[in-house]
Amino acid sequence: MEQRNPSLLPWQGDVLQHALQLRNEQLLPHAVLVDTCSDHGIDDLAHTLSMLLLCDNPENRSVCGVCEACRMMSAGTYADYSMVTLEHDSKTKKLNRNIKIEQIRNLIHEVSLTRRYDRLKIAAVYPAESMNKSSANALLKTLEEPAPRVLILLLTHNRGRIPVTLRSRCQTWTIKPPSSSLSLEWLSNQGIDAATAARHLQFAAGDPLLALHLQQQDYASLVEKFKSRLATFLRGGLSASELSKGLLSSEAAITRRLIEMTLNAYCYQASGTDSDANEGAGEDRGRAMRLLDLRQRAQLQLQVEENNLDFQLQLEDVLISLRQILTRRLI
Ligand SMILES: [Zn+2]
Structure with a gap:
């Protein structure tokens, strides 16, 4: 043994x-x-x-x-x-x-x-x-x-x-939880260079063990690739099925994290434009609310892991909803 x-x-x-x-x-x-x-x-x-x-x-x-x-x-x-x-x-x-x-x-x-x-x-x-x-x-x-x-x-x-x-x-x-300097020192002792360690520690919200796991899965490259493919999808140059299929080669937990991070970023962006004097303020608020709803719904939907097909269908549904929210004019 x-x-x-x-x-x-x-x-x-x-x-x-x-x-x-x-x-x-x-x-x-x-x-x-x-x-x-x-x-x-x-x-x-x-x-x-x-x-x-x-x-x-x-x-x-x-x-x-x-x-x-x-x-x-x-x-x-x-x-x-x-x-x-x-x-x-x-x-x-x-x-x-x-x-x-x-x-x-x-x-x-x-x-x-x-x-x-x-x-x-x-x-x-x-x-x-x-x-x-x-x-x-x-x-x-x-x-x-x-x-x-x-x-x-x-x-x-x-x-x-x-x-x-x-x-x-x-x-x-x-x-x-360890301080960020202790986490970075520990990640460096695992043979990870400073910039990569800092990037993954940020992705992992300060958890060094998760940061190491994400680095081993080459999470930073995955994020870059997904960002670019998502932009193409939002412009209509890629189908939801093509976009979600590309994510299936990663662990479900990694994909969930990636989607959650993406939705968080959109929620943050949408909730930042809250000035009433702004002509589109009502529209922005509506969009922010829909994004928050989608974030919550996606967490539940993407728990489905029994088989890849179900997971892919749920992924597609979340991505299509995201595109609808981001591209639809509400007023
Ligand atoms: Zn002993």
Whole structure:
């Protein structure tokens, strides 16, 4: 099996240090909600944090790498560590949108079993907001009557979407987003030149892990290409089908981001022309409202990922609506 080493990100250091301190003072709670500043790298964080709490000789936020727990965690064979995350549907092969109740039931069963080693037993759930109501309710009972020396880690990027009943039974550890200089320094250490790093960090709204992901997908080039093709489409030189087909080679999440960014830019532009003295002010306001509506609708429409054809049809619909709003005279 492939070795998995802990990923130590500089902006996660404070939380790792805090976790280690609670462990050393034997003050670890039985359930922790880890509020992360990115929805990227959550699995790495769950693994690194657990490895640190299991390591026999951790030092200064780092694992020793040689103890039994470290070796087994790296090899993925530590039996008292389990995690629950989104799985792929066996039929469609697409990632499920929810953590299934069966997965949570298995986790509850697992934490009720006797520990194999004389250390903590850790169960991680991420993204925790993907638990539906029944999954969250099932887990609630386990959080109310914890087994001894069991730690349940719920990791989330959307703390507000976790039911209050669940949140109130967890201690919260918050990972604060890094400063832009720290993010740029980290991106530079990943071998990305300064200009590219700055550009992608902007696209990622300051999230360095997302910026790295976008850079790996060559997002900046995608944006340039899309801008030019969109301009041709708006002039009538390209069909909605041709424009949307060109986007299908990217991940759906990347395409969603691109469309969202484009709609945001148009909304911003339209809401900037709000002077009443301006002859076309009423028309501009109407356009701004329609763009805001479209932005909201597009977010829902583009969640459809079950198959490429549906996704393409939704994309086309959004693009045609955009063209109608931008080219129609309202008064
Ligand atoms: Zn160790």
